[in-house]
Amino acid sequence: MDYSRLSPNRVYSCVLMAITMLSLSAIQAQSKSKIQHIQSKYNKSALAKVQDEFSRDFTKKDITLRAFAKNNGLKISETLNDGNQIELVDIGADGTPLYYSTFSDNSSMVSRANTLYTGGALDLGISGQGMKVGVWDAGIALLTHQEYSSRAIEGDNTSEINAHATMVLGSMIAKGIKSQAKGVAYNATAISSDWKADKVEVITAAANGLLLSNHSYGIRPDFVPDWYFGAYIQVAKDWDRIMYNAPYYLMVTAAGNSQKLKFNDAPIYGKTTDGFDLLLGFSTTKNGINVAAVESEIDNNGNLVNAAVASYSSHGPTDDGRIKPDIAGCGANILSTQSSGEKNYDTYSGTSMAAPGITSAMLLLQEYYDRLNGDFMKASTLKGLVLHSADDVAAPGPDYKMGWGVMNTKKAAELIVNNEYSSLIIEESLAQGETYSITVDARVGEEFLASVSWTDPVGDFVNKGELNSMTPALVNDLDIRVTKNNVVSLPWKLDPRNANAAAVKGDNLVDPFEKIQLDNATGTYTITISHKGKLTNENQVFSLIVSGASTSKCNAISPSEFTMSSTYSDAIDISWEAIADSFFEVQYKKENDVEWNTKFSETNDVSLENLVNGGTYIVKLRTNCTTNIFSEYTEAFKFTFDGVLTDDPFKAEAQEVVVISDKLKFSVHPNPTTDQITIDGPLSDNAYYSIVSSTGTLLKKGKAKYNDIQVDDLSSGFYSLTIFEDGEQQSMKFIKN
Template structure:
């Protein structure tokens, strides 16, 4: 597995227009210096504090003077007060057993100060990125939630072997623009504008700070900003919300939390079962609601921010518990980092930010009424499901990065998986809007520049994406023409048959083109079936080899493995046809051969039965090693383990009862392991390389499957 190396960063940078990025960086630096001088002058003239620590321990700093003259203060979004994240399903001992931990990956953290980089949980993986010297407790908590190694088990971070570049927030836009231009994929911002020190028109407004962040992400399309929604729901700070009374909690998001291209995180209280399924979820009592004034869906999704144990800045061995959207945000950021690591592991590249954001929203767990809402956006982050969609690419899912030109329409035909929900979504990094609000209360001017559309049709019927009504934020989501969001999603429950997905746009596109990402799940993208090849037979023999044939499977790619029975290592070849040549064979030596079907890059059947033969040239005969048949393996039952082949552990991909027992049997029929199927993976590291049977007794039923131990 490669890390986020300079080579991979260089591949990202090759796609960037550095003339535009350079011009943007100059503008940001100029604006900062100009505004900083103005900020210091206004502070002096009005006896304003530049920094202060509130009685509750929260840090506040005067960041700039708004265009209307309002002083804009940054504050941290956490309260003193531990974390369940389905990103744990991606860890080595998780439900998917993917061994993802963030090793070699890098994430930026901007906060009120820098983290205590010497903390025992970080080793040497936390570094100061901007020369700041002010160590901050909040930054240390956030950094721990991301990368703590787990010396204290309950404080382990989501990406517990990743690296953090820690910065203070003073020059956040300038520093992020430079880091993004150099290949940074993600940054975490668990802070925002202080809501009780700005006029009401600021709430929900697309102002210059949101425009600047959108511009950064548009010019560095692999970079995604992840920010906290804030904890102001019961503050009553907005006396003139777009809907309801000030204590209803709506219309409270500010500044960069409203940027179109970033991902804004709400807090949730969630209950997850041992299979990673969401059983209950509700928005946290503190988490700020939206809508944005133009009706966009914010926050984007929710993470668990309830009483999180993490690293503390008092000493290298101290810990503290905190709660708030500040703590929900690094849980989501860390999960997104693991998904980038997984995509690179599977496909050798990183996802563009629009794809990563789209994947998170596409796979989030819906909460309450169907569709999004203005409380938790598209639902609760589900890193497990997102990883499954990545893994099943070109088999049961589609993930495509493309572009559309002015006047162009894209059509894509799919076949639904019967009985499942067909889900299709588009996501794009939109150009920064030229419009910014300069003081008008609840101005509904859309910030969206390029309005892309997705539709699904079948037999004359058109299915539309979700949308929300900002004039009634409590109402359930509707289906219709979404005019404001740079993410659109269509869901068709119990889909059957063939559908056509259509991507188009309205009006003229800025610069006549727009990149976008299309994600589809709940469909079949190949006629291939995950069945081991049958009908294996030898054809022609020659001096040092022999031809093997089998019954072809539609759209199948085949892996043929063979070895001398005295050897441990298999020789592996791939072919798109129902035949292969086994070469370099030695007369009178015994060999074993097996074949399996690949239906996509990752989706493979189990191997066929192993066939043993003695190579005697044209007189070669074959025999089946049928121990698996005698032990009752039934490949027609939907019962399997993951990963297969396995290295250290296997996990069931089928739900069983709490009292289910397992046993592992060798190819010669010897029982090797017995135990109860629990929530933890089954350890197989002590088994020798070879084929085994896992048999599970669940009540009165027995189910078996084969797995191969590397």
């Protein structure tokens, strides 16, 4: 584009005012003057003739198709089980019926957010209940739409209802009255505001506890000089400043749809047609998340089968080489709410639809983290968790098209629940001159990843006109290293001067997120966080995320080898075999009581107090490796307290252990196991078993009686074994090492 014809005042005006919606790139490109220019090139009489022919053909074809469908037992149109709508539109030359079909590429499925729902693969009952998200856009959504009328509120005083804002909000919180339009966080509430005073309003909202906001808009790309693309300009710095000063708040932006539109004539790498170096404005923030759109296929188990960046989605990098976009989500053919009526819907595509899918999936992760920990993650932790757990696509490591890959909400949620067991999520701070180190053991057969993420302060640098300036925007440069036997592993990094090349491992000098990946890791590793130079404010809060490794040697197996004794007139002592790095939960009650008494012990013994002489009591206990990882309870046993006990009730004939259960009785050994398990118990020939993964996937089934089950083909982790016999069923956990 030749900008020599634009006066400086005109360029300045375009930068300030040319803000537009990103998902509707065709509309964005077709201003009134451009439409008039196109029309001047058409042969109007020929076009009218074609239109007339098509109209007459359509009328005749309608009669032909109805007869064809009736004669062949076909339907003219229907809604399939997967929600896609089809309609017979033509008959092929070979007699094949040709149907049009919607391609419903649901954003909750692509991000795997649906696995957190009730009935999803993880079945967590997470849907955004009680959570609030912000949406800033060209105007406000139609707040009275049937999908979210009571859960969407106006955030400012604008009265302009906007179609783009309505579709974005619907993709986030729509209840699902029309099932295919269900939003990702369909029970959440939202603030809908226009973009005029977005920074001012976000500061107020963040100060009042807002965790996430979605911004599916940006600077109009066809009106700005080339140096703007990829540049760290004042608006990016302003948003970084907001996020640094509100460390629990995270801004999510859309990458834009300019990949094929040739707006940047001087990209930092390649030709204009390559699609690189197209990010503008607040898309280049250090601390926010910028979202690309992906075209992908997900199987029934939530696994990514294939993925590629959408043909319209704008590529990075930033001029200083930071990895942008950060993450990719679904933007293809998403059914959402429409502003033309309270019961109206339409289908949309673009990064404007990919971004809200990511925003609301992250809202679900915050809900889940809060449920388990009673607190929310800092923005750097949430961002780090999403980038850490993303599905890598194509070549190993990040790229400038989809960032760290396709968001995997399921994997992120599993890291949350397994924290301090097979994963670590740590929020710490680094003072000037300090280093932070931990030692972990790799879990054999699992991918070892270690990441550091931080919200970076603003510095003095702002690009004011230099084309492709590579001056780093990063202020506090933290480093992550993983060491074993004096061998140091380095994080991934990219080179903006060779933007299409695969990522390499080295010293990353520009990104406020670094990730190290180790293949076939075994043994013990030291993870170290350090910094270069002087830290602004002499301190930097950071988030460390580790998967495929642990600092605990705990095995979540039920306690065994009990003994019981008493030295008091109203108490007994119970002990059991010690289990490393664990604590224990003991529940007991009087036989006919409803409520259980609960005691926790960091040692392998406990005293049950305030017992009544002659009373009969029931006891059960389990091993806890963390607050979220624990074994099954032992079988409940009962005893009668007769004052000072002289015999062990577990061994005395009169105090024989009684199983308080009418369910099936069986045992499994060894547990944990490495290659096989054996089922023992009074089972009939009708008994059969199933093995289900921690994500709810059926892996094995077969006859249960006298059966040795090979499990050497399973990866390390927790599994549920269920025995079925004559209408009864009983389950227990086992661990595969």
